[in-house]
Structures are given as C-alpha cells and as structure tokens.
Amino acid sequence: MRRTVALEGPAAPAAVEPAESTQAPWFEIVLWAVVVAAGLGALVAGMLPVGPSWLPGAGAVAVATAYTWVLAARTGGRPVVFSVLTAVAGVVTLALDNDELCTGAAVVTAAISAVLGVVITVPAVRFIDAVRETCIAVGVAAIGAVAVLGFQPQVDVTRFEYAVLVLSLLCAFTLVYRLGAGLHGLGTRGLFIVLFGALVLVVTLLYAEMLRRYGTPDLVTTLLDGVHWSRDTLGAFPRPIEAVLGVPALVWGTHMRARRRQGWWVCAFGVAGTAAVSDALVNPAITVVESALSVFYGLVIGLVIGYVVVRIDLAVSGARGGGRAVGRRGRRAEEAESAVRPEPKRTDALL
Numbered sequence: 001m002r003r004t005v006a007l008e009g010p011a012a013p014a015a016v017e018p019a020e021s022t023q024a025p026w027f028e029i030v031l032w033a034v035v036v037a038a039g040l041g042a043l044v045a046g047m048l049p050v051g052p053s054w055l056p057g058a059g060a061v062a063v064a065t066a067y068t069w070v071l072a073a074r075t076g077g078r079p080v081v082f083s084v085l086t087a088v089a090g091v092v093t094l095a096l097d098n099d100e101l102c103t104g105a106a107v108v109t110a111a112i113s114a115v116l117g118v119v120i121t122v123p124a125v126r127f128i129d130a131v132r133e134t135c136i137a138v139g140v141a142a143i144g145a146v147a148v149l150g151f152q153p154q155v156d157v158t159r160f161e162y163a164v165l166v167l168s169l170l171c172a173f174t175l176v177y178r179l180g181a182g183l184h185g186l187g188t189r190g191l192f193i194v195l196f197g198a199l200v201l202v203v204t205l206l207y208a209e210m211l212r213r214y215g216t217p218d219l220v221t222t223l224l225d226g227v228h229w230s231r232d233t234l235g236a237f238p239r240p241i242e243a244v245l246g247v248p249a250l251v252w253g254t255h256m257r258a259r260r261r262q263g264w265w266v267c268a269f270g271v272a273g274t275a276a277v278s279d280a281l282v283n284p285a286i287t288v289v290e291s292a293l294s295v296f297y298g299l300v301i302g303l304v305i306g307y308v309v310v311r312i313d314l315a316v317s318g319a320r321g322g323g324r325a326v327g328r329r330g331r332r333a334e335e336a337e338s339a340v341r342p343e344p345k346r347t348d349a350l351l
Contacts, residue, residue: 029347032066036143039063043146047288054094060150061090063143064109071116075175076351099154106153107163110278113144114168117274118250118267119175119350123258123343127251127310131303134250137270138299141277145291149281157283164279165205165241165272172271179264179350193262197249197269204241204272236293238301239276246273247302252309258341273302 039062046056069083093101117137124130153160230237250270256263276298280291344350 032070035062035066039066040143040146043150046150047146056150056152057090057094060105060109060147061087061094063147063150064090064105064112067109067112067116067140067144067147071112071119074116074119074350076349093151102151103153103155103160106148106151106155106282107160107167109151110144110148110164110275111167111171113141113147113278114164114271114275115171115175116144117141117277118172118270120346121250121254121267122346123263123341124251124254125258127255127307130251130255130306130310133254134247134270134299134303134306137250137274138247138277138295141274142280142295144278145281148278153282155282160282161276161279165275168271168275168278169268172268176264176268179261194265197245197266200245201241201269201272204244207240231290234293234297236290236297238297239280239294240298242273242276242295242298243301244305246270246276247299248306248309249273251303251306252313255310256313257343260341273298 039059042051042055042059042062045051046053046059065083065087068086069079071077072079072082090105093105117140120140121133121137124133227237246269249266249268250273253263253265253267253270256266277295280295281288283291286294
C-alpha cells in the first residue's frame, strides 16, 4: 500500500474563523432610508407650505431619530436606546413648544448631522473617490440642515453656529481618538497635521473679528465689496470655513485613510465643513436658494484646494516619476501598493 509521508517543517497555521459581521440587515437599511425620505418629504412640504402645521416638526424628529440610529450603529453604540431617546425628546419638545427646547433640539440635530456626515464616509483610494465621499458627507449634513429648520429655532445666528461647531468638534475628536488609535497613533506627521488644522480653524473663525478690530477701513470696505459682488453676481458667497478647512480636510482625510490611520485625525476637521452645512439655513436674512448656492460654491472651492493638497501629499510620500505618463503610472502603482488599509464597509460598525 502506498503511504503518504508528511514533510517536516513548521506546522501550518490553523484556519482563522471570520469575524462575525456587524453589517446592518438589509431591512434596517431600507427602513432607515424610508424614514429619512418620509421625514425630508414632510420638511419640504412644510417649507412650501403644504399640509398641517405639525408636519415640519414631525419630519425633523423623524430625520433626527434616523440619524441618531445610524450614528450609534456606525460608532458601536446602542442604536435602539439612543434613537428611542431622541424620538421621545423630539416629541416632548414639539409638544411643549418652548423656544429654548426647540433651539436646543436644533443644535443637537445639527451636530448629529455634522458628525454623521464624516463617520459615514469610507476610505478613498483615488481622488475621484474622495470627491464622492465628500459629496456624501455634505449631502447628509444638508438633509440635517432642513431638519434643523423644522424645529423652528429662535436663534442668535452667531451663537447658534458656534454652539453647533463646538459640539460637533468635541464629538468628532472623541470618536477619532478611538478610531485613530489615540494620541500615540499620531506620530510626528499626524501631530503636525492636527496643529496645522487647529491653526487654520482658529484663523478662519477669528478672521472677521480681527478685521473688525485691526483692519483698516479701506481693507474692510474692499472685502465687503467682494462679498456683495459675489452675492449680487453669483447669488451667494462661499462659506469660508467649509471652503478653506472642512471640504479639503474631508478630501485629504478620506484619501489618507486608505493608506494611514492618521487620516481619521484629518477627517475630524472635516466636521467644521459639515457643521457649516448643517446650520446653513438658520439665518433668516438669507434665502434657501442663497444658502444652497453658498454651500455649493464652498464645496467646489474646497474640492480644488483638496486636490492640490492630495497631489502635494502624493508627491512627498508617494511614487515619484518624471513626465506625465510616468507620473500617472506612479500614482497607479501607489494606489495598488500603498492604498491597502482596510476599514469596515459603510453599513458596518467602525468600532
């Protein structure tokens, strides 16, 4: 009888059982999409206006509840618990019809929308993929902006925007601290990115105050004339924090996440852009059309800046080559060899 002789050598590794999938069932995804669509439809009907007076409030609660569900599921929380709490709080707020409660609900809804817009993204191997992810983030925040309007907040616009921005950044950096492996996962490169992003954020927020206090009258007049020209000619003026920081951070961050975990720290600054989108409709002095154009222009400018930043990043850390053809081949090689960092799917939990 023929015998099979086992070859000596290291034992073969035992088979690894695949981890249990955390992907949401398809019916939950469909149900979520239906709730968001129904809520958005109710909000649009209230803006026209069409239907009963309670319709916008109901739509706002529906969108806020659905967004809370996805945010909790995406970040490894308890979606049922938090979404039920959100729904109950929303119904109580509408029933009491208190200005402070409605304003608070609007702030929380805007912050949830801003953070969800960032965490719902996935790594982008190519720049065109980063554009797609950025548009998805802005779209999620834009739906949240309509939900914010549904609560009919009585606001001081500047305070409202600062409250949304601060709350969104706190939530985002708390999540990114876990997703980015803590501060020790930053490294020198990541630390520079965080410090530079913080500097851009501070300068962007303080530029108007600095101009008011220290700018010469001629300079202030010139800048205001530029804003007025843009509004009169183009229909709107881009939101600076979205164009200069938020959108470029989303483009670069999602592109970097396909290569290095530090990309999450860059994406955290993208919340500055999504927060600017989620509270874009609260200013009663600006029409809905102008707000939409302002967000669109900020998105376009931010994508251009993001493209330049990504190309610089690839030139510094990626493949180099001379000439257009070699450069293209170098980028394709970099995408195949370096952009291999795995992340859960969009419908999976990140934590």
